Amino acid sequence: MTPPTPQALPSTPQALPSTPQAWAEVDLDAYRQNVRTLAALAPTAQLMTVVKADAYGHGLLPVARAAREAGADWIGVATLDEALALRAAGDEGPLLCWLAAPGADFAAAARADVEVTASSAEQLAEVLAAADVPSTQLKVDTGLGRNGAFGDQWTDLVAAAARAVEGGARITGVWSHLACADEPSHPANDAQEARFREAVAELEAAGVDPGLRHLANSAALMTRPSAHFDLVRAGIATYGLPPDPTMPHDVPLTPVMSLRARLAAVKRVPAGQGVSYGYRHVTQRETTLGLVPIGYGEGVHRAATGRASAFFAGRRVPVVGTICMDQMVVDLGDLPARRGDVVTLFGPGTAGEPTAVDWAVASGTIAYEVVTGLGGRIQLVHTHDHDPGGTR
CATH class of the missing domain: 3.20.20.10 (Alanine racemase)
Structure with a gap:
């Protein structure tokens, strides 16, 4: 997937860096x-x-x-x-x-x-x-x-x-x-x-x-x-998120935010390789690890360690090892991958990707905190920033 071109947030256009390494895409x-x-x-x-x-x-x-x-x-x-x-x-x-x-x-x-x-x-x-x-x-x-x-x-x-x-x-x-x-x-x-x-x-x-x-x-x-x-x-x-994931309702809502990043590093490692601080994860077989350049410094919850997943090349992939201040690791298995490829941490879920609710459950919190707490080096990118349909 080709990363979108960042758009300015205020009414007056402003220049942003060319290609973000991590961005929250708001539809x-x-x-x-x-x-x-x-x-x-x-x-x-x-x-x-x-x-x-x-x-x-x-x-x-x-x-x-x-x-x-x-x-x-x-x-x-x-x-x-x-x-x-x-x-x-x-x-x-x-x-x-x-x-x-x-x-x-x-x-x-x-x-x-x-x-x-x-x-x-x-x-x-x-x-x-x-x-x-x-x-x-x-x-x-x-x-x-x-x-x-x-x-x-x-x-x-x-x-x-x-x-x-x-x-x-x-x-x-x-x-x-x-x-x-x-x-x-x-x-x-x-x-x-x-x-x-x-x-x-x-x-x-x-x-x-x-x-x-x-x-x-x-x-x-x-x-x-x-x-x-x-x-x-x-x-x-x-914002397309339920007040509580267990609340019964039949209202068709679409999650508005998708969190994406470009892989900063890709490496092939053998079975038995410890991953990240404390070796909370050890590879069970030869596999490919991808480095995602965001962490709890950007508001991604460390509590999701060992419980969250991301989305890469049409598949869910596990987040492995301790989530760090500015990076985390995903296990890509045998999927072909290169530095700069895009990984989605969460999105609307329509393609099978995790949602903000999934990350909330993995973190032991609520979806409100997942989206509101993002910041640091994550850039906001707004798509469809004009409504040709007028008002209701």
Whole structure:
């Protein structure tokens, strides 16, 4: 396979080195199709695509553009810095961020027409003090035990929001996050949805229009229509990955990222040859070893040692020996191989190659961490960086 020519990530073309030795290939056509597929599951709700953490490692700006092209009504990010980066790149659509420590520049958010989230009365006061008429959403903790106003904190936030509305502030939404949506039958899902409805009713009783109500993440979007409300937030599923590999669903999604590298070395070795640190693997017969020039310095999990496989010349081949900081070894058997040949660590799985989920299982983690954690010397390469099909 011939490696693709790297493309610049920002809107303005920039030069990158000619031929990468390792790259994560991001198929934006697949991403756009996933967005459209997910939007169709909640036809009466607006769709927010989540692009936090550099679009789960897929590249913030190209993915956000593709989301808008596919018809995403909203884009969601965690931090204000992420939101302002999107605005600086020209994004003008509805945009929400939700994670801010004290001292966040809410005035900059207001100037950029970024909606922010208040998770306590204290935080709402910070937002109001930063701008004359900010657009703010309220977050209630319905049981996740993470961000959001919990118990009496919610009552305090509702009272503060009612006073703020009287003073001219705009409350544009109320939302929460599910803890166990990737386990559709878990009793926490019913409990959290019921608590969310109670929280919305409490806000309405205080005379505050809740605006957009949203609770569903990717898993609930796919399996729990009662949680769709006015808006659904699709994160991991837009990248073609399941919220949990055991979660039952029949939604046709295509993994967006493929991780590839060029073999840095190829050698024929005899039976009995130890491979990599600690000789965790010893060859059982004469074989060909290929050196893949990435490792845990690029976010490839060392925990996958002895458990992962790659794809070469149309076949799965085992990753053998300890995965190192910047290299790993694959056993190519008797397959013809040369330096510079391409090996695929994971991809969509359509040709039989391992997927990011396979690597997650091998590493004892989740697919989110496999794709989000990539970096170092791995270059992002975006294919199909223009959508001729328009929006949904």
